Amino acid sequence: MGGSGARKLGLPETGLYQIEVAALLHDIGKIDIPDAILKKEGKLTDSERELMNKHPEHSWSILRLLPGLEKASLYALHHHESFNGSRYPAGMKGEEILIGSRIVSVIDAYDAMISNRCCRRGLSHEEAVRHLLEGGGTQFDSAVVQTFVEIAKEEVADVFAATGVGPTAVI
Numbered sequence: 001m002g003g004s005g006a007r008k009l010g011l012p013e014t015g016l017y018q019i020e021v022a023a024l025l026h027d028i029g030k031i032d033i034p035d036a037i038l039k040k041e042g043k044l045t046d047s048e049r050e051l052m053n054k055h056p057e058h059s060w061s062i063l064r065l066l067p068g069l070e071k072a073s074l075y076a077l078h079h080h081e082s083f084n085g086s087r088y089p090a091g092m093k094g095e096e097i098l099i100g101s102r103i104v105s106v107i108d109a110y111d112a113m114i115s116n117r118c119c120r121r122g123l124s125h126e127e128a129v130r131h132l133l134e135g136g137g138t139q140f141d142s143a144v145v146q147t148f149v150e151i152a153k154e155e156v157a158d159v160f161a162a163t164g165v166g167p168t169a170v171i
């Protein structure tokens, strides 16, 4: 999300760098999760899920060691919180969740939905947006979703063409 998105959400542009870093590196802690879990096709067991759900804490413990990335490390730590307080690691809800984490959460969910995986084809942009809008107020911050959708509408064709994922690649 670029400068225009930050302005629409009323964020100072000076904090953008930390959000960009968190958007890129929030899952870096998966490096500590065994491949057998990361690449498992099918459902994880409870204990595997428990290990997997530690990855935001691993990301935090790595990013916090890098000078100047303290904020980004906190955004990564809370990128799997849900707006209604139902997720991990802290069960934070609403505006208790740092805005950077709320933004990364939406970006991450969109990316996961449109990506092709081993066992399924990625959703179209329109389907992914529909899921984001449905999750506004429960899983996601509605204001963040609205801003993301506005920006994505302007940029989606360019992004899909550049990355080779999504409708242009799978149709």
Ligand SMILES: [Fe+2]
Pocket: 026, 027, 055, 056, 079, 080
């Ligand atoms: Fe994650």
